[in-house]
Amino acid sequence: MRMIEAVLQGDGELAFTQQVLLNGAVRLQLIGKVGSIEEGLYACKSLLDSGQPLERYAEWRRLLRAFSVENASESPLRL
Numbered sequence: 001m002r003m004i005e006a007v008l009q010g011d012g013e014l015a016f017t018q019q020v021l022l023n024g025a026v027r028l029q030l031i032g033k034v035g036s037i038e039e040g041l042y043a044c045k046s047l048l049d050s051g052q053p054l055e056r057y058a059e060w061r062r063l064l065r066a067f068s069v070e071n072a073s074e075s076p077l078r079l
Contacts, residue, residue, distance in 0.1 A: 008054040021045055 006012040007020050024047075025040030034040040047053060 004057065005054075008048070008057055010049070017048075021048065 003012065003016055007017050012020075021041055021044045022037075024044035025034070025037045028034045028040040028043060029037050034043055
């Protein structure tokens with residue numbers, strides 16, 4: 001299992017999960033969605049626990065694969 005998938009499923013190593021939460025919290029604070037990094041940590045933890053980031057990640061991977069297959073014949077780097 002990939003590290004990001006493990007974190008998004010709640011099975012990631014503590015250090016990686018904490019890094020994802022801190023990264024998200026800082027980003028939320030920088031764009032003004034939360035008043036502090038601490039508030040951002042709570043928001044990110046709640047969101048991670050909801051499973052929504054895993055769903056979004058799975059959708060992103062599906063779209064990326066579809067786009068890659070669709071454009072494979074046009075790629076100048078085709079192997």
